[in-house]
Amino acid sequence: DTGVSQDPRHKITKRGQNVTFRCDPISEHNRLYWYRQTLGQGPEFLTYFQNEAQLEKSRLLSDRFSAERPKGSFSTLEIQRTEQGDSAMYLCASSLRRGSTDTQYFGPGTRLTVL
Amino acid sequence: SQQGEEDPQALSIQEGENATMNCSYKTSINNLQWYRQNSGRGLVHLILIRSNEREKHSGRLRVTLDTSKKSSSLLITASRAADTASYFCATAAILTGGGNKLTFGTGTQLKVEL
Numbered sequence: 546d547t548g549v550s551q552d553p554r555h556k557i558t559k560r561g562q563n564v565t566f567r568c569d570p571i572s573e574h575n576r577l578y579w580y581r582q583t584l585g586q587g588p589e590f591l592t593y594f595q596n597e598a599q600l601e602k603s604r605l606l607s608d609r610f611s612a613e614r615p616k617g618s619f620s621t622l623e624i625q626r627t628e629q630g631d632s633a634m635y636l637c638a639s640s641l642r643r644g645s646t647d648t649q650y651f652g653p654g655t656r657l658t659v660l
Numbered sequence: 661s662q663q664g665e666e667d668p669q670a671l672s673i674q675e676g677e678n679a680t681m682n683c684s685y686k687t688s689i690n691n692l693q694w695y696r697q698n699s700g701r702g703l704v705h706l707i708l709i710r711s712n713e714r715e716k717h718s719g720r721l722r723v724t725l726d727t728s729k730k731s732s733s734l735l736i737t738a739s740r741a742a743d744t745a746s747y748f749c750a751t752a753a754i755l756t757g758g759g760n761k762l763t764f765g766t767g768t769q770l771k772v773e774l
Contacts (some may be wrong), residue, residue, distance in 0.1 A: 576757075576759050578759070578762075580762075585766070586764075586766060586767075587748045587750070587764025587765055587766055587767055588703070588748075588762070588764050589763075589764070590761050590762060590763065593755055593759050593761065595757040595758075595759060598757075600755060600756045600757045600759065601755045601756060601759070601761065636702075636703065638703075640759070640760075642758060646690075646691055646708060646710070646752075646760070647752070647758070647759055647760035648693075648705055648708065649705065649760070649762065650705065651695075651702055651703040651704070651705075652702065653702045654702060654703075
């Protein structure tokens with residue numbers, strides 16, 4: 546079963562360092578999403594790609610955050626100059642267009658801890 | 661920001677009992693979805709109900725939607741220990757290109773005891 550995969554699963558970094566996460570969506574899925582989840586809360590939307598185009602970005606995505614999906618397949622999320630408030634689970638999801646509904650399949654997430 | 665809240669925040673029941681979780685939301689929606697999350701399998705899509713639907717069933721799950729009250733409920737019948745997880749409702753808004761922005765609630769932690 547080739548579901549959504551994310552790498553790494555865990556990342557511990559020091560404040561001020563840059564980190565990059567990777568997401569590999571389900572192969573035929575043209576839509577890809579990033580969400581962030583903090584302890585005790587539901588996931589919050591960060592950004593969305595359709596193929597290689599980034600079509601929506603949340604205001605949560607400060608200028609320290611950048612996401613790419615260069616060939617419309619895998620995606621990367623980079624956080625520059627990490628802060629302790631960036632500690633969270635970063636979730637990636639993908640979907641395939643079927644009418645107006647869009648069932649998103651989530652990966653296992655990357656848990657980031659900023660010391 | 662969270663769209664709304666699930667109620668209750670935590671629920672503990674015995675195996676075989678039914679579990680009901682409620683969700684309230686604030687804005688107009690295209691559809692509402694329920695997800696389950698546990699440490700073993702991550703976030704898993706359970707069921708989707710469109711804004712023009714009032715009730716939907718899938719196996720042991722029953723979802724209702726009342727758009728006039730901006731609320732939904734998830735009923736799990738004949739619960740099993742494996743149903744122990746956090747349950748989230750998520751409202752969907754249509755994005756440019758047709759994608760769905762999901763806005764999740766705060767979740768209900770369900771514990772099913774043997």
